[in-house]
Amino acid sequence: MASSCSSSIIGVSSIYQTNQKDPNFPKISHFSIPLKHTSITTHNLRAKKSSHFVGSAVVTPNSSSLLSEEAFRGLGSGFGKSPLNSDDENEYGEFSEDGDVGVVSDDELSVSKLGLPNRLVQALESRGITQLFPIQRAVLVPALEGRDLIARAKTGTGKTLAFGIPVLKKLSEDDQERSSMRRGRLPKVLVLAPTRELAKQVEKEMKESAPYLSTVCVYGGVPYTTQQNAITRGVDVVVGTPGRLIDLINSNSLKLNEVEFLVLDEADQMLAVGFEEDVELILEKLPVQKQVMLFSATMPSWVKKLARKYLNNPLTIDLVGNDEEKLAEGIKLYAVPTTSTSKRSILSDLVTVYAKGGKTIIFTQTKRDADEVSMALTSIIASEALHGDISQHQRERTLSGFRQGKFTVLVATDVASRGLDIPNVDLIIHYELPNDPETFVHRSGRTGRAGKQGTAVLMFTSSQRRTVKSLERDIGCNFEFISPPSVEEVLGSSADQVVATLGGVHPESIQYFMPTANRLMEQQGVNALSAALAQLSGFSRPPSSRSLITHEQGWVTLQLTRDGSSRGFFSARSVTGFLSDVYSAAADELGKIHLIADDRVQGAIFDLPEEIAKQLLTKELPPGNTLTKISKLPALQDDGPPSDYYGKFSNRERAPRGGSRDRRGGGSGSRSSWGGRSGGRYSGDDDFQRGSRGGRSESSDWLINDRRSSPGRSSFGRDRGSGSFGGGGGSFGGACFVCGRSGHKASDCPTKQGF
Numbered sequence: 001m002a003s004s005c006s007s008s009i010i011g012v013s014s015i016y017q018t019n020q021k022d023p024n025f026p027k028i029s030h031f032s033i034p035l036k037h038t039s040i041t042t043h044n045l046r047a048k049k050s051s052h053f054v055g056s057a058v059v060t061p062n063s064s065s066l067l068s069e070e071a072f073r074g075l076g077s078g079f080g081k082s083p084l085n086s087d088d089e090n091e092y093g094e095f096s097e098d099g100d101v102g103v104v105s106d107d108e109l110s111v112s113k114l115g116l117p118n119r120l121v122q123a124l125e126s127r128g129i130t131q132l133f134p135i136q137r138a139v140l141v142p143a144l145e146g147r148d149l150i151a152r153a154k155t156g157t158g159k160t161l162a163f164g165i166p167v168l169k170k171l172s173e174d175d176q177e178r179s180s181m182r183r184g185r186l187p188k189v190l191v192l193a194p195t196r197e198l199a200k201q202v203e204k205e206m207k208e209s210a211p212y213l214s215t216v217c218v219y220g221g222v223p224y225t226t227q228q229n230a231i232t233r234g235v236d237v238v239v240g241t242p243g244r245l246i247d248l249i250n251s252n253s254l255k256l257n258e259v260e261f262l263v264l265d266e267a268d269q270m271l272a273v274g275f276e277e278d279v280e281l282i283l284e285k286l287p288v289q290k291q292v293m294l295f296s297a298t299m300p301s302w303v304k305k306l307a308r309k310y311l312n313n314p315l316t317i318d319l320v321g322n323d324e325e326k327l328a329e330g331i332k333l334y335a336v337p338t339t340s341t342s343k344r345s346i347l348s349d350l351v352t353v354y355a356k357g358g359k360t361i362i363f364t365q366t367k368r369d370a371d372e373v374s375m376a377l378t379s380i381i382a383s384e385a386l387h388g389d390i391s392q393h394q395r396e397r398t399l400s401g402f403r404q405g406k407f408t409v410l411v412a413t414d415v416a417s418r419g420l421d422i423p424n425v426d427l428i429i430h431y432e433l434p435n436d437p438e439t440f441v442h443r444s445g446r447t448g449r450a451g452k453q454g455t456a457v458l459m460f461t462s463s464q465r466r467t468v469k470s471l472e473r474d475i476g477c478n479f480e481f482i483s484p485p486s487v488e489e490v491l492g493s494s495a496d497q498v499v500a501t502l503g504g505v506h507p508e509s510i511q512y513f514m515p516t517a518n519r520l521m522e523q524q525g526v527n528a529l530s531a532a533l534a535q536l537s538g539f540s541r542p543p544s545s546r547s548l549i550t551h552e553q554g555w556v557t558l559q560l561t562r563d564g565s566s567r568g569f570f571s572a573r574s575v576t577g578f579l580s581d582v583y584s585a586a587a588d589e590l591g592k593i594h595l596i597a598d599d600r601v602q603g604a605i606f607d608l609p610e611e612i613a614k615q616l617l618t619k620e621l622p623p624g625n626t627l628t629k630i631s632k633l634p635a636l637q638d639d640g641p642p643s644d645y646y647g648k649f650s651n652r653e654r655a656p657r658g659g660s661r662d663r664r665g666g667g668s669g670s671r672s673s674w675g676g677r678s679g680g681r682y683s684g685d686d687d688f689q690r691g692s693r694g695g696r697s698e699s700s701d702w703l704i705n706d707r708r709s710s711p712g713r714s715s716f717g718r719d720r721g722s723g724s725f726g727g728g729g730g731s732f733g734g735a736c737f738v739c740g741r742s743g744h745k746a747s748d749c750p751t752k753q754g755f
């Protein structure tokens with residue numbers, strides 16, 4: 001069972017209002033929503049640590065109905081301090097609890113019972129939108145009352161329609177009065193979005209929900225003419241990115257004097273991508289009389305400033321609140337240890353095992369990595385890259401191909417982390433740590449949308465283990481730490497995927513193959529079927545074994561344990577001593593060693609080349625020792641270096657040139673080949689400025705016997721140069737496996753028993 005933030009509960013609801021001008025403004029606004037019988041039982045409501053917790057909503061994972069009791073409760077009560085008064089950059093502010101528990105029936109969430117215009121209801125229902133999500137229900141009434149709003153909710157919970165439904169309702173009604181197709185009519189609604197993709201997505205959502213209205217999307221990277229012509233024909237809703245909007249305003253193509261509704265979507269992201277000035281310029285051009293809805297995941301001071309200046313007595317609706325779990329419902333979280341050399345091969349296995357043929361988005365830090373990873377994957381799984389250097393036209397083609405399932409893996413930089421709504425993404429892989437917890441939440445939020453289930457896998461290196469732990473604290477969720485998929489798992493998943501495609505074979509085609517199938521079954525039985533599955537899975541030849549530690553092909557990971565009766569301190573040296581005694585060729589070829597992190601078990605796991613491992617497993621062992629080939633890593637002792645503070649300052653690994661490990665080479669060759677990122681700075685999407693590597697080079701094989709190995713220093717398996725540990729004919733430098741003391745082999749141990 002994967003760790004996750006999942007429970008049957010979503011979010012915290014808080015609604016509070018502020019009045020900058022009048023401190024005595026009544027603290028409570030009442031909205032007249034009839035509260036009737038509910039299907040939600042209170043035992044589902046989870047008590048939160050914070051006394052400010054107001055409530056939660058029950059999620060039925062596969063349904064489109066997220067039922068929000070609190071969306072109702074909060075409407076009449078639950079006020080707290082204003083986010084606008086808080087100096088904390090990311091504070092939404094607290095909110096106080098109110099015992100007024102309202103209840104809500106399905107009817108009251110039902111799109112058809114909300115008094116929306118028929119054609120809007122029909123369009124929504126034809127899209128499968130029959131019941132409001134909590135944020136939509138919470139926003140609906142105050143929005144219809146004309147309130148300015150500041151709102152936030154978790155990823156994929158329907159924020160677009162939260163502002164969309166009220167404005168579309170208003171326009172759908174107005175539209176009957178104003179001559180619907182009047183040429184040259186000016187927009188009533190302006191939606192600002194920080195990225196082109198997001199703008200296009202909002203446009204799509206609005207268009208599909210109200211196809212009878214004219215919605216135009218404007219953004220850079222494409223010619224002006226089409227957008228200008230569309231505006232000239234007459235428009236109801238304009239969605240756009242700030243830069244292009246300013247151009248169109250300045251060229252007089254877009255007039256904003258009839259705008260009645262302004263929506264600022266992902267307002268904090270506007271700041272992150274440097275649109276502050278443009279946004280303010282646009283806001284200055286709008287009529288004073290208008291309704292503003294601002295959606296923002298965080299409240300940096302610029303957003304607060306904006307809200308103070310341009311919003312009138314805003315009501316804040318916060319469905320995240322003090323909820324420790326920042327991730328949306330139903331996203332399973334895994335963390336998998338990797339090394340620079342193993343990352344890529346693990347990646348395709350993760351996709352095979354965890355996406356199970358569905359859609360995957362892999363997030364990288366830089367454009368170059370996105371390109372390289374996508375190229376490397378393409379020979380195994382169809383994939384495309386998406387980042388800021390790709391032309392707008394190609395970006396759109398890529399996204400549409402991904403949406404339609406023409407290829408199943410998208411490798412993207414963080415341009416795709418915010419807001420992108422691609423249905424049925426099953427798996428998110430964080431190929432590199434995100435820069436901050438917020439980015440992790442947004443990246444992961446590309447799956448598990450609209451109440452669905454999803455999986456997010458974080459790949460990390462040993463030096464990043466502590467960062468992963470702090471990430472857990474920051475997002476309020478736990479990872480399940482897993483091993484890279486074993487060969488058996490990869491084969492099993494591949495077979496499952498093949499089996500899943502069999503249902504698509506036309507019955508008539510099956511008939512043609514029946515005689516051969518019958519003959520084969522008679523001759524070979526189930527072998528024939530296995531051979532067919534192996535062939536269809538692309539494994540007509542057996543896969544070579546792989547190290548569980550480095551994931552390198554041709555290697556096997558073995559586990560050595562010794563029972564409690566054996567004396568002496570167990571260390572990595574014990575392993576080399578043991579191997580020297582049992583089968584010296586194994587000591588010569590020894591790869592990485594890690595000690596098992598279990599107080600009750602004395603043991604280690606280590607890598608050997610496949611053939612050597614086979615031989616070793618045939619040897620007689622000293623009593624009390626057990627040697628097995630393992631397919632899952634046990635918990636290992638961990639003594640990583642200090643936290644590397646998310647992607648920003650992380651030690652960015654680069655595979656050594658040539659990739660594979662050099663077993664014979666000097667230790668420093670492979671170890672120091674990481675592209676250390678110390679001092680490097682990641683400045684926004686893809687703009688990675690490499691820092692100097694600094695004095696200390698980080699190593700993937702950092703832990704041997706609780707000690708960091710350093711370049712040039714002899715260590716197990718790799719560096720035979722100094723001969724101090726490695727065995728292989730040099731003087732024996734390891735501890736005796738029997739007594740644990742150094743200076744002699746176990747076979748010469750004065751205390752040895754029966755070896």
Ligand SMILES: Nc1ncnc2c1ncn2[C@@H]1O[C@H](COP(=O)(O)OP(=O)(O)OP(=O)(O)O)[C@@H](O)[C@H]1O
Nearest residue numbers: 064129131132133155156157158159160419421450
């Ligand atoms: N009431 C509803 N019933 C069913 N599906 C819905 C409903 N409301 C929205 N959706 C669908 O849920 C998906 C997610 O919605 P949306 O993109 O608005 O989420 P979001 O909260 O803006 O996410 P993010 O924070 O990641 O931008 C969309 O595909 C949308 O069509």
